[in-house]
Amino acid sequence: MTLTQDQHNLLAAIAHPWLATGEWPLWANVQHQYDVRRQDADAILNSLPSVGIEGPFAASYGFVFYPRPRVGPRDRVQLTVAASLVLPEVKMMAGEPFVRALRHMIDLYASRPIAADDVPTVILRSTELAAAHPDLKPWFVQVLADLLSHEPAISTGGAGIGDGSWEREVTRSVMQYVGVGTVGEYIGKTIEIVTAKAAEIAPTPVEAAEPEGSTPGRGTYVDPALLDDLENAAQVSTWKVHKLVALCQGLNDAYAAGNPYVCAAMIRAVLDHIPPVFGHTDFKQVAAQYSFTVRRTDKAHAQYLETFRPIGDDVLHRPISPRVPVVTMDDIPAPLRLNAVLHELLLLL
Incomplete structure (x- = not known):
């Protein structure tokens, strides 16, 4: 449930x-x-x-x-x-x-x-x-x-x-x-x-x-309380978070529905959207160069998310053909990884 x-x-x-x-x-x-x-x-x-x-x-x-x-x-x-x-x-x-x-x-x-x-x-x-x-x-x-x-x-x-x-x-x-x-x-x-x-x-x-x-159901992917905190922080920041919040809400809906293709697309979209807040132009640079507050743990989460990008590319860009690999919910990263990165973004806001 x-x-x-x-x-x-x-x-x-x-x-x-x-x-x-x-x-x-x-x-x-x-x-x-x-x-x-x-x-x-x-x-x-x-x-x-x-x-x-x-x-x-x-x-x-x-x-x-x-x-x-x-x-x-x-x-x-x-x-x-x-x-x-x-x-x-x-x-x-x-x-x-x-x-x-x-x-x-x-x-x-x-x-x-x-x-x-x-x-x-x-x-x-x-x-x-x-x-x-x-x-x-x-x-x-x-x-x-x-x-x-x-x-x-x-x-x-x-x-x-x-x-x-x-x-x-x-x-x-x-x-x-x-x-x-x-x-x-x-x-x-x-x-x-x-x-x-x-x-x-x-x-x-x-x-x-x-x-x-x-066991209880999978719940939401991005913590709703974190989304509230992001919106509150944006009120005193020059960064606008309406698109980020909308992407995360779409991700939560897809996660609750068990739709791995939409989940993968939304995660990829979030990773493409947030690097400027970290002072970089793409997420690969964030994972490699940004110094996280909890350095070893959260940096590891970011680096794992960077390795997920090929699955996002597969979902978004692979054309239809007689042989298309199936993406399942098991291919989606654990929620805590993206939540950890977004908590770091909240600190920057």
Whole structure:
């Protein structure tokens, strides 16, 4: 399924403060943003899809976690790892690192000592995780304990130590995820576990918003909140972004519809359109010469997008013939790559 624009925007409104500060926003502050736009944030929150049944924590899973049955103004609504499927920034900053941390937890539990008269407690420590995986950003290591608290199929307990570090117990529950290598696989496995748990509690559960065994849909390609930020930044910039926004909106429509040819054409058009903001005449120069704020990561995204150009050329310029190769959605770059480049463009605006 595909989220509505309002549902996607609400998830982005929850994500942005967390990605910036590591703190989830007070619900009253989210409500205020929607009140001024004359929208009902509570109604949108309650419309978000989930699987399982209302009731026990381990028997339901969706994009968000919040106090039930009604969230209060001073409560904090939090995203789950499932939001990685529809928010590229969350996938890059939290979802993919979460899977790496999960594999570390599996290794910890699998290597625990065997005792004849005891079951040793396995502890995940933030300091040891950071030392073992220096590729994990300090921001992610800090928020991981909180993320683990709201993933229903992983049972962990623990506490902060007081100096910013934390400890969590690693239980047998992580072994359900042996062999999981991607965010999508993790979410699919979690849905499977939660659905089975819900069936144990209520053999005939209420119909879930998602088909059994499915994962949430692909959502949008370019983050709608990023498009809003680009339009706002353009108000104080000499650069005009109306064409860029229109191209991205067309890309989002094609992505939701699963049309790889239009996606490829729109991505190629965006890459041809934006180089002057970076001080270059074409995107090849941007990928090769521009110094990105997050140099290694975002430059790699730009260089990958440059390698995609032949597919765009194929879509746009190859004439009809008895043998025309098929372009599929698997040929389209991951959304986070273009989103990363557009975030850099936003900084320049």
